[in-house]
Amino acid sequence: MDKKLTLSLDERIIEAAKLYAKSNKTSLSKLIESYLNSLSGKTKPSEITPLVESLSGVISIDDNFDEKEEYTRFLIEKYK
Template sequence: MDTKLTLKLDHDVIEKAKTFAKAKNTSLSKLIENYLRLLVDHERNSEVNTLVKSLSGVLHLTENFNHKSEYQKYITSKYKS
């Protein structure tokens, strides 16, 4: 459901945004809606990042661990005929 919203913005910003929206073949309202959706989704995705950060340090690797070498061994064994 669409709801009307009134905003106070700088006149120059509005004019530039209208030009930008027109160049993108969209309305200023849709442009702002998409931007706000992007902000909200980013905030939701940052919660996932918090979970990922909490998992940091779970694996303990030796100092001389060579991830490239280990990956190469893995790929070689996976695709070995």
Template sequence: MNTKITLELESELIVRAKEYAKKNKTNLSGMIENYLRFIVDSSEESIDLTPLVKSLSGVIKLDDSDYRKELTYFLSEKHKR
């Protein structure tokens, strides 16, 4: 059974959402319904990890290095001419 609801949203968001819906061959109501179904269903599901995944948890130990510094160095070396 479908029930109507009233939402108060920014008008620009509604315009953009309707354009998105049209491009994706759906409507705003369908998009909202799918989103609500997704968040409700995903919050009710708990992910069961397999024994293999559980056994691998915590296996890799990372040092406390500054990844940004290393990434900067890597990218600068990569793009040198």
């Protein structure tokens, strides 16, 4: 059951939060709800946050990309 909550915050913070929420295609209410839920430790592991959702699809990987092979190459280079 949803309930209304009144908050008093600095106007600049509110405007920045509104811009962030809009750029992540969510509402300020959902953003705050998600944040408060994460503080309580009750966030579902399968729940996708607005930030993660905004990053989805940013990188495209070839179908034949082998993660283990690339990681092995990375480690070999790193520890030369």
